[in-house]
Amino acid sequence: MHPVIDTRGLSKTYQMGRVEVPALRDATFTVERGEFVAIMGASGSGKSTLMNLLGCLDTPTAGEYHLDGINTAGLSRNAYADIRNRKIGFVFQGFNLLARTSALENVELPLLYDRSGREFDPPKAAQSALELVGLGDRLTHESNQLSGGEQQRVAIARALVNEPALVLADEPTGNLDSRTSVEIMFMLQGLNAQGITILLVTHEQDISLFTKRIVRLHDGRIIKDEPVHHRTTREEAMAQLDARGQSLGEGRDGS
Amino acid sequence: MKWSSLPKVAVRSLLKNKMRSLLTSLGIIIGVGAVIIMVAIGEGSQVAIAETINSLGTNMIMIRPSFSRMGGVSRGAGSHNRLTMDDAETLKSEATLCRWVSPVVSSGDQVIGGAGNWNTSIMGVDVDYLSIRAWELTSGEFFTERDVRARAKVAVLGKTVADELFPGQDPVGERLRIRNTPFMVIGLLTEKGEDAMGRDEDDVVMAPSTTVFYRLSGGGRIHMIVASAVSPDSLEAAQEQIIGLMRTAHKLAPAEDDDFAVNTQTEIVERASETAQVMTVLLGSIAAVSLLVGGIGIMNIMLVSVTERTREIGIRMSVGGRGSDILLQFLAEAILLSLVGGIIGILLAFGIAYALEHIWHIRTVIDPAMTVLAFSFSGVVGVFFGLYPARKAAALNPIDALRHE
Ligand SMILES: Nc1ncnc2c1ncn2[C@@H]1O[C@H](COP(=O)(O)OP(=O)(O)OP(=O)(O)O)[C@@H](O)[C@H]1O
Ligand SMILES: [Mg+2]
Numbered sequence: 001m002h003p004v005i006d007t008r009g010l011s012k013t014y015q016m017g018r019v020e021v022p023a024l025r026d027a028t029f030t031v032e033r034g035e036f037v038a039i040m041g042a043s044g045s046g047k048s049t050l051m052n053l054l055g056c057l058d059t060p061t062a063g064e065y066h067l068d069g070i071n072t073a074g075l076s077r078n079a080y081a082d083i084r085n086r087k088i089g090f091v092f093q094g095f096n097l098l099a100r101t102s103a104l105e106n107v108e109l110p111l112l113y114d115r116s117g118r119e120f121d122p123p124k125a126a127q128s129a130l131e132l133v134g135l136g137d138r139l140t141h142e143s144n145q146l147s148g149g150e151q152q153r154v155a156i157a158r159a160l161v162n163e164p165a166l167v168l169a170d171e172p173t174g175n176l177d178s179r180t181s182v183e184i185m186f187m188l189q190g191l192n193a194q195g196i197t198i199l200l201v202t203h204e205q206d207i208s209l210f211t212k213r214i215v216r217l218h219d220g221r222i223i224k225d226e227p228v229h230h231r232t233t234r235e236e237a238m239a240q241l242d243a244r245g246q247s248l249g250e251g252r253d254g255s
Numbered sequence: 256m257k258w259s260s261l262p263k264v265a266v267r268s269l270l271k272n273k274m275r276s277l278l279t280s281l282g283i284i285i286g287v288g289a290v291i292i293m294v295a296i297g298e299g300s301q302v303a304i305a306e307t308i309n310s311l312g313t314n315m316i317m318i319r320p321s322f323s324r325m326g327g328v329s330r331g332a333g334s335h336n337r338l339t340m341d342d343a344e345t346l347k348s349e350a351t352l353c354r355w356v357s358p359v360v361s362s363g364d365q366v367i368g369g370a371g372n373w374n375t376s377i378m379g380v381d382v383d384y385l386s387i388r389a390w391e392l393t394s395g396e397f398f399t400e401r402d403v404r405a406r407a408k409v410a411v412l413g414k415t416v417a418d419e420l421f422p423g424q425d426p427v428g429e430r431l432r433i434r435n436t437p438f439m440v441i442g443l444l445t446e447k448g449e450d451a452m453g454r455d456e457d458d459v460v461m462a463p464s465t466t467v468f469y470r471l472s473g474g475g476r477i478h479m480i481v482a483s484a485v486s487p488d489s490l491e492a493a494q495e496q497i498i499g500l501m502r503t504a505h506k507l508a509p510a511e512d513d514d515f516a517v518n519t520q521t522e523i524v525e526r527a528s529e530t531a532q533v534m535t536v537l538l539g540s541i542a543a544v545s546l547l548v549g550g551i552g553i554m555n556i557m558l559v560s561v562t563e564r565t566r567e568i569g570i571r572m573s574v575g576g577r578g579s580d581i582l583l584q585f586l587a588e589a590i591l592l593s594l595v596g597g598i599i600g601i602l603l604a605f606g607i608a609y610a611l612e613h614i615w616h617i618r619t620v621i622d623p624a625m626t627v628l629a630f631s632f633s634g635v636v637g638v639f640f641g642l643y644p645a646r647k648a649a650a651l652n653p654i655d656a657l658r659h660e
Contacts (some may be wrong), residue, residue, distance in 0.1 A: 005408065057573060058651050078577050085575020096570050100271050112264065113256055158574065234545040 002069040004166050004197045005031035005054060010063035011218075012049050012063045023049040024061070025220040031199065033165075035190040038208035038228075039201045041217035047201040048170055050217070052201065055088050055168045068165040085113050089159025091169035091200075095151040097143040102138045103130060103154045109160045129157040133187060149180035153217055156187070160196070167191075169200040179240055185210040186234040206232070206240075256580040265587035277440055279556040280596030282549025283633050285573035287600025289542035290629045291621060292607050297535025299618035304527045313483040314520070315387055315495055316353070318342075318501065320476070321516040336476040337505055337514045339469060343381075345504050352485055353495035359479040360467045366460055368431025369420040371388035375413075377433060377460050379467025389482045395427035395442030403463040406470060411442035413457035436470055438462065539625075546629070549596070557589050557609050557644035568648050569656030582649035587643020591635060597633030601626055 006025060014021040024046040031037055039047050043191075051249060052058040053065060056072060059080075065072045068087055075083070089110075097106045107126035123245050130136060133153040143151060159167050169188070173181035181204075189210055192198050202209065208214050209232040216224035256264070269276040289566035303578050320336040320564045350356060360379035383399050384390075398409050410431065417426045446586035447456040468477065494517050501515050561568070568581055604621065611617040 052654055055573075057657075078579070081572065081575050081577040084573060090573050092657070096566070098567055098570060098574070101267075105267075109571065112260055113571070113575040113580055144279070164573075 001033065002066065003030040003032050004035075004068055004091055005029070005199070006066040007054075008064045009051075010053060010060050010065055012046075012058070013061045023220055024053065024060075024085075027222050029215065029222060029225060031197065033197055034195050035199075036189070036191070036210075036212040037199045038211040038214045039199065039217060040203070040205075040208055040214055041202075044218040046220040047217055048117075049220070050214055051168050051170045051199070051201055054166070055090055056083045065225045081113070082115055084246065085110060085162060085164045085254060086116050089156075089162065089164040091152070091155050091167065091168040093171040093174040095143075095148070095155050095175070097151055097154055097158075098124050098153075099144065100142055102140050102142055103135060103146065103157075106143065107158045107161050109158060114162060118193075118229040125161055126157070130154070132160065132191075139183045147180075148176050149183060151177060152180075152184055153187070155218060156184075156191075160191070165197065167196055167198045169198065170202050170204065173202065175202070178206075182234060185232075185237075189231075189234075206237070222236040256576070256583065261583055261587050262591070264584055265591050267374055268584070269591060273576035275560075276592060276595075279553055280592050280599065282548065282552035283593050283596030283636065284549075284600040284603060286542065286546030286636075287429055287456035287597045287629045287633050288327055288603040288607070289545050290539060290602075290632075291601060291626055292611075292619070293538035293542040293544060294535055294625045295604065295608050295618065295619040295621045296611070297531060297538050298620040301528050301535065302617045302620055304531055305524055307571040314487055314490055314493075316482045316484060316490070316497065317344075317518045318480040318482070318497060319478075319516045319518070321512075321514055338477050338480065340464075340477055341545055342501060342504055342515075343464075343477065345500060346480060346497060347481060349500055350452075350482065350493065350496055351478035352489050352496050353482040354485045355387045355483040357381035357384040357387060357481050358464045358468075358477045359384070359481060360464050360477045361479075362467065362471055364432050364433050364473045366416065366420065366431055369426070369429055370422055373416055373419040375416050375458050377467055377471060379443055379462055379464040379471070381464050383483075384461075385480065387481050390447070391445045391503060393443045394425055395440070398463050402414065403465050406465040407463055408436060408438045408440045408470070409462065410438040411444060411461040412440055413444050413459040413461075414446040415441055415455055416460055417456040432472060433460070490521070494519060525596065543632075546632060546636065549633075550593070553589055553592055553637065554640035554644060557641055558584065558647070561585065561644050561648045564596065564648075565651065565656050565659035568651050569659065572651070572653035578649035581651075582645045585645035585648045586638065586641045590637035590647065593633045593637030593641075594630070598628045600633070603629060604660045628656060 007030070008045075010024060010027040011022070012024040014023055015021050021022060026030055027050060039050065041047050049058075053060050054067075056067070067083065070083065070087075071085065072080075098109065104123060104126050107129050108122045111122040111125060127136070127139060133156050135150060135153050135157065138146065138150060141150075143154070146154065156172075159169075173184055176184065185207055188198055188200070192212075198211075202208050209228060209230075212231065213225070213227050217224060318338070320338045339359060343356060347356045356538065357380045357527065362377050364377050365374050366377075379578070381403055382397065382400055392411070397411055398407060401407075402409055412420075414428050420426065420431060421429055426443055429440045431438050431440060444457065444459075444461070449455055464477075482493070482497065484490045497517050498513065501517075503514065505514055507514065570583060604626075608619040608621055611619050
């Protein structure tokens with residue numbers, strides 16, 4: 001069985017007029033089925049660049065990328081689109097839902113572009129994906145009628161609906177408060193437990209500890225790749241938040 | 256994307272912005288509406304002209320003086336009008352292919368009588384004139400051969416004149432004066448309305464040709480001779496015969512041009528409807544330009560929309576939408592806008608046509624072929640002007656599109 005992600009010397013250099021900006025250099029790593037990986041690193045270290053390459057939104061300037069056994073080198077624009085549709089589910093920091101569109105229609109969107117010939121009943125598949133993320137009672141809500149956490153859950157349902165080999169999330173909790181972030185991470189843990197391979201980018205140590213493996217980037221290079229020994233559970237995270245909240249509350253009382 | 260889901264996606268997208276969609280279609284609505292209504296008015300006037308000229312009477316032939324020149328040199332004052340009462344008499348006795356012949360002597364004059372006075376046109380004609388024009392009388396009677404021979408001072412009034420001079424009463428039996436000559440009103444013509452040129456055909460006083468010729472216009476030339484061929488088939492032959500008789504009567508050498516002009520009613524119908532046709536084409540093309548402008552409006556809004564919806568395009572691409580899917584969606588939206596605009600435009604044109612007919616009494620004829628053409632053209636406009644924005648949307652790079660604020 002081939003790994004979900006298999007990169008060799010993956011590099012991306014942006015051309016800014018005459019200046020070359022090496023955003024990712026020589027990234028070689030593999031991710032097996034069922035893994036849950038956090039990509040960490042300072043701002044500008046190349047995390048988003050890597051995610052865009054892994055998500056077939058962009059093409060590398062050097063190196064190879066095999067996604068679920070498919071060599072992505074030299075594929076056409078259309079082939080890239082089809083891979084995004086069939087193999088990848090994206091979750092963005094800014095949710096990126098269609099405005100003035102119901103949760104159900106948002107989640108149906110990937111199925112609209114399905115060319116695999118797989119049998120789907122879009123409304124039904126979208127509904128069960130929304131139920132999976134706990135939004136079974138919000139089907140007809142439009143994006144602007146949902147809270148940030150709910151919007152991100154709709155986005156996750158959209159990422160899952162076409163049963164992708166890989167879910168990519170670029171700072172999925174970046175726009176959410178700590179409590180909602182914990183809920184989202186707990187949900188991703190649950191999905192991962194069901195066998196879904198997840199790769200996420202985060203700035204926060206707390207968030208990365210929900211995963212099973214952390215890959216660190218610095219100046220476009222992978223500098224560390226290690227497993228998480230003690231994974232945070234939802235209860236621990238909530239207890240931590242409560243403690244912090246109390247101390248903040250006491251501080252306010254004292255002033 | 257499946258073809259079957261394309262219309263749904265486009266409709267949903269347009270419904271999300273109803274006001275803008277409507278405003279975008281407005282150009283097409285006006286364009287299609289204008290094309291149909293302009294052509295309807297043009298064709299309506301064509302029909303109206305044909306009907307009015309048909310009502311002139313059947314198989315009518317008109318002989319008018321012709322002010323022709325010989326070799327570019329005017330033949331002098333004497334050659335201006337050589338139509339005489341004798342010509343009318345000649346045709347009456349010798350034009351075997353004509354059933355009826357009547358001279359027309361006209362003069363514009365003031366008529367005094369009853370309630371006051373009225374400026375109108377006085378027509379001196381023979382008894383046959385009524386048959387040639389297929390006119391009828393509402394009351395009284397027309398003058399007779401004897402009246403013509405006797406230069407009788409009798410008059411038959413058109414409805415307008417009767418209403419002006421003798422409002423609310425039957426003018427038959429009343430008296431009136433034309434240039435100090437007293438006339439007795441013996442008949443009232445049935446109302447005819449306006450002719451093809453918009454002249455009031457009821458604004459007329461008719462009297463025996465001899466009376467007008469000798470008592471009012473002071474003799475000399477007559478203005479026209481009208482005749483009626485025995486049948487529609489003999490119209491051309493009758494025309495030829497008249498030309499021959501007239502040339503003999505006027506003693507024209509073979510090299511000389513006719514000093515008269517013979518026209519048939521069909522010629523007039525043809526010429527009038529040609530004019531109306533030119534009008535129709537002209538009005539139609541002006542309206543077609545507005546349809547084109549409507550298309551440019553669609554392109555404009557679609558271009559703005561592509562920029563505005565860059566993020567949406569990025570989202571669609573990120574979940575697997577191909578460039579061609581995006582292209583088709585935007586194209587479908589443009590075509591849909593045009594077609595819906597076309598339908599609304601057609602309904603608008605029907606509404607306006609109805610109003611024109613029933614409120615302003617302007618004749619309109621909506622041409623089904625024109626309607627189909629305008630509708631299809633609006634579809635073509637949608638494709639043509641939607642293509643550029645759609646291609647622009649399809650060519651976007653997914654990452655750039657997603658990052659777009
Ligand atoms: N389209 C681009 N053109 C030129 N340079 C780019 C482009 N995108 C990214 N870069 C550069 O590449 C480097 C890596 O960018 P990237 O977005 O991957 O960082 P990041 O790790 O995601 O940062 P952050 O945590 O702030 O999101 C940065 O120096 C950035 O300026
Ligand atoms: Mg980033």
